[in-house]
Amino acid sequence: MSGLFGIIHLGLSALLSHRSALSVRSHNLANADTPGYSRQDAILGANPPVPAAGTAEALIGGQHGTGVHVVTIHRARESFLGVQARICKGALGRYRAATSALREAESILAPSPGEDVSALLDRFWDAWESVANQPENLGLRRVLRELAITLGDTFQHCVQRLNSVRLTLDDGIQARVDEVNDLAAQIAEQNRRISVAQAEGRAPNDLLDARDVLLDRLAEITGALPVNSEVGHLIVYLDGRPLVQGQSVYPISVVSGAGGIEIHSSYDDAAIAITNGEIGGLLYARDTAIPDYLNQLDSLATTLIAEVNARHQTGFGLDGVTGRDFFLAGATAGDLALDPAILADEQAIAAAAADVPGDGSIALQIANLRTAPVLAGRTLNEVAYALLGAVGNDLGAHDSGVQAQEFALAQIEQQQQSVSGVSIDEEITYLTLSQRAYEAAARIVTAADQMLGIVLERMGV
Numbered sequence: 001m002s003g004l005f006g007i008i009h010l011g012l013s014a015l016l017s018h019r020s021a022l023s024v025r026s027h028n029l030a031n032a033d034t035p036g037y038s039r040q041d042a043i044l045g046a047n048p049p050v051p052a053a054g055t056a057e058a059l060i061g062g063q064h065g066t067g068v069h070v071v072t073i074h075r076a077r078e079s080f081l082g083v084q085a086r087i088c089k090g091a092l093g094r095y096r097a098a099t100s101a102l103r104e105a106e107s108i109l110a111p112s113p114g115e116d117v118s119a120l121l122d123r124f125w126d127a128w129e130s131v132a133n134q135p136e137n138l139g140l141r142r143v144l145r146e147l148a149i150t151l152g153d154t155f156q157h158c159v160q161r162l163n164s165v166r167l168t169l170d171d172g173i174q175a176r177v178d179e180v181n182d183l184a185a186q187i188a189e190q191n192r193r194i195s196v197a198q199a200e201g202r203a204p205n206d207l208l209d210a211r212d213v214l215l216d217r218l219a220e221i222t223g224a225l226p227v228n229s230e231v232g233h234l235i236v237y238l239d240g241r242p243l244v245q246g247q248s249v250y251p252i253s254v255v256s257g258a259g260g261i262e263i264h265s266s267y268d269d270a271a272i273a274i275t276n277g278e279i280g281g282l283l284y285a286r287d288t289a290i291p292d293y294l295n296q297l298d299s300l301a302t303t304l305i306a307e308v309n310a311r312h313q314t315g316f317g318l319d320g321v322t323g324r325d326f327f328l329a330g331a332t333a334g335d336l337a338l339d340p341a342i343l344a345d346e347q348a349i350a351a352a353a354a355d356v357p358g359d360g361s362i363a364l365q366i367a368n369l370r371t372a373p374v375l376a377g378r379t380l381n382e383v384a385y386a387l388l389g390a391v392g393n394d395l396g397a398h399d400s401g402v403q404a405q406e407f408a409l410a411q412i413e414q415q416q417q418s419v420s421g422v423s424i425d426e427e428i429t430y431l432t433l434s435q436r437a438y439e440a441a442a443r444i445v446t447a448a449d450q451m452l453g454i455v456l457e458r459m460g461v
Contacts, residue, residue, distance in 0.1 A: 223276025315350030
């Protein structure tokens with residue numbers, strides 16, 4: 001197209017294209033602080049010239065430009081950085097969730113100085129030494145009995161509160177499973193809308209940003225990473241089973257199993273293992289760390305009961321009776337308590353090896369359990385210290401994991417910002433350029449209109 005109408009068409013194409021560029025720049029500025037937003041650029045391209053190459057008209061004179069058009073609205077996004085960020089978010093979610101649960105376990109097993117099991121064991125052995133030195137002193141026997149009651153209560157409270165933490169973790173897992181299903185439904189809907197936009201030849205940049213925010217949160221909860229199928233559909237797998245497949249969703253659910261709760265996929269109703277993300281961290285604390293602490297408490301309590309009772313049964317109380325247990329036989333950490341006879345009368349405590357006044361040899365044998373390697377080559381105090389050390393080591397390792405992943409994520413997000421972030425100064429500069437180009441295009445249209453007016457006027461039309 002040539003002539004005045006061609007110039008008007010050329011100016012119009014410039015007006016429309018630079019108006020689009022202005023809209024894109026304005027959109028960037030409006031979303032400068034929007035989480036997950038990726039900067040957009042209007043990519044402009046020249047329209048095909050006329051006459052077309054290879055025609056007879058093209059042999060006469062040169063080709064004329066026909067203006068400009070918007071080729072596409074480009075989304076500034078580096079997919080590799082997105083994958084790395086999701087990997088870090090999955091690990092960070094795991095470490096943070098586990099750290100929170102482990103910190104609660106530490107507060108239970110080591111509530112304050114002098115109140116943990118190892119400190120109470122020390123006072124328990126000290127009380128037996130006192131009774132061994134003065135076996136006929138009823139006051140010292142009462143002190144021993146009260147310390148034993150406190151020790152049993154401490155074991156019981158630790159078990160009860162650790163089990164309570166596990167129940168709380170169950171609730172946390174259920175809440176996150178519900179969130180996963182909600183995110184999966186939203187991702188599937190975004191997949192549908194993106195497919196429609198792409199089929200219409202539009203660049204669904206804002207939809208892609210919205211979907212990426214959902215995928216980031218899903219990675220933080222489960223550690224799941226999306227993949228694209230051969231036909232271009234986005235798929236999210238959990239333990240090899242699809243959670244989202246294009247526009248289809250396969251929700252997960254929490255099912256009560258023999259060992260507690262399990263997470264099942266509706267894809268094939270099979271149990272799935274989620275080892276990363278917040279769910280992975282909660283499952284680690286629930287199914288690995290806390291059961292290990294409970295097992296150590298049980299081992300410590302049952303050995304304490306067996307070793308003390310074995311010696312106590314051979315001794316005599318002040319009432320001359322022998323063969324009694326000190327602790328309730330068959331008890332574990334969850335129900336550790338004194339034998340009813342000891343609980344009723346402190347004189348029933350067997351401190352003597354024979355029914356002889358002033359003999360405290362059995363009490364001394366029990367006191368010497370402080371240094372006896374009776375549990376896997378270690379003393380009971382060493383086992384108690386090791387339990388506290390295990391909790392501290394687990395917590396320290398996960399704290400270090402949080403710090404490392406936070407640092408790595410900060411580095412990746414900084415790189416993402418350099419690629420996808422909106423610089424207000426740059427956008428204002430580009431906005432001004434687009435504004436000037438729009439004004440120039442308007443001048444082209446105005447000039448062509450004036451020329452056309454002159455032609456019509458002179459022709460007397």
